[in-house]
Amino acid sequence: MSNSFVELNDVKLRYSEGDELALDTTNMKIDKGEFIAVVGPSGCGKSSLMKLVSGLMPPTEGNVIVDGKEVSGPLKIVGMAFQNPTLLPWRTTLDNVLLPMEIVKPHRHRLRKHRAEYEERARKLLATVGLEGHEDKYPWELSGGMQQRASLCRSLIHEPDLLMLDEPFGALDAFTREELWDILQNLWMIKPFTVILVTHDLREAAYLADTIYVMSKRPGKILVERENTLPRPRDQETTFTQPFTDLVHELRSHIRDVRES
């Protein structure tokens, strides 16, 4: 038994019988607390990978192991955030962030009695992403960047062991995006959790991840596994250093090969 936290063994995925493969023989090993990024051309099955790991979709062949157990249904403790913040418009920011607490055990049974304690926790988390003073606003009163921060808080409030991010910063302007990179990196460095980040922004992958996987066109397959040893914490300056630009260049040429193949 290896000590990886997430393991994909010869996983293949077909959406329905007779379809072409969405994902071809994929193997991955992710350590506990590791931050990985998956990059690739659009439609290459990056999002399917997330659904497989979180158990929302069973693999057609092979198996997925998380925390030593084979995944057979939706995992119950995964945090998720998408490009679309999907906040609930009838709830305030604070109540949106508290949503997972109403669902995840054992919190759902404790929430009513210990409301104040949980609210305090949510307020603290919101403060770390710069949303202090916006707790009682509704999502439509927040900017896109602020909504995405709240969505990030919602995915982290229950301290998940596994965080899935599907192009979470894709719809934001460049400055907000880079600000959120720092916020995410900070949260992760304070208390490391395992992250799977799906993105098509190569700079984002190079900035955040420990390991970067490059995927091929459909049927998706992992072509390159690239370790990223740039020192942490990475900041604005890092992005102008030679090793960083070299890494982005290298990833870019992989993607070019994939697209031309």
Add this chain to the structure above:
Amino acid sequence: MKKKLNLRKATPWLSAIGLFVLWELIVRIFNIPPYVLPTPSESIIVGWQFHEAIWMHAYHTLYTTLAGFAIAVVFGVVLGALVGSSRAIYDAANPLLVGFNSVPKVALVPVLVMWFGIGTVPAIITAFLISFFPIVVNVATGLATLEPELRDVLRSLGATRRDILIKVGFPRAMPYFFASLKVAITLAFVGSVISETVASNVGVGYLMLSASSKFNMPLVFAGLLVIAVMGIAMYEIFNVIERRSTKWANRGNPTN
């Protein structure tokens, strides 16, 4: 600003008065005989002469309509929840619902009379049958159009179907539900009045039928006006309830 607001509030009254004035003028200018089209003033005067009878019949129609509407709300919400939360039930129920809704309800009244006799019961059932469809469709739509990403977020937290329905499905369906109530209440009036006209001896529909058989057209039109006023009043009540309970859907803008 304040003047503008007052003008907005006055607009519906002005348009109603304008319509009556136009109607009155056309009848007088073209000398249309009252047994074809009475003037609104005549209708209102006759309506006042018969106000006791009208009041009794209107009260009965309102009661019948609300009873049918109440059944439609309960039935519509339950069926809408089932249809909206399960693909299989949707596939099974949809053609039946659409087919049923296409049947003219007036054609069902004789059947109902055979089963329940003349009077209030067929009227309540007709009001119910005609008004539940929009409620079912809207509740089901509100539930079924949940964003797949949001469903994934909740499922990967260990949410059950019931959790998803209560935390997200129902709150999300509320604006759809209230919008359908406004449509349903006006349809319920149509249903009860149709049934009263065909098979009853009480209610505004019956009043109009018996008035027309005596060529008392002003009284027929008085009955129509009473139904319209009741419809507007009920619509407005549900409009206010809708705005109060689903503020978020209007982005906090109360004038919508």
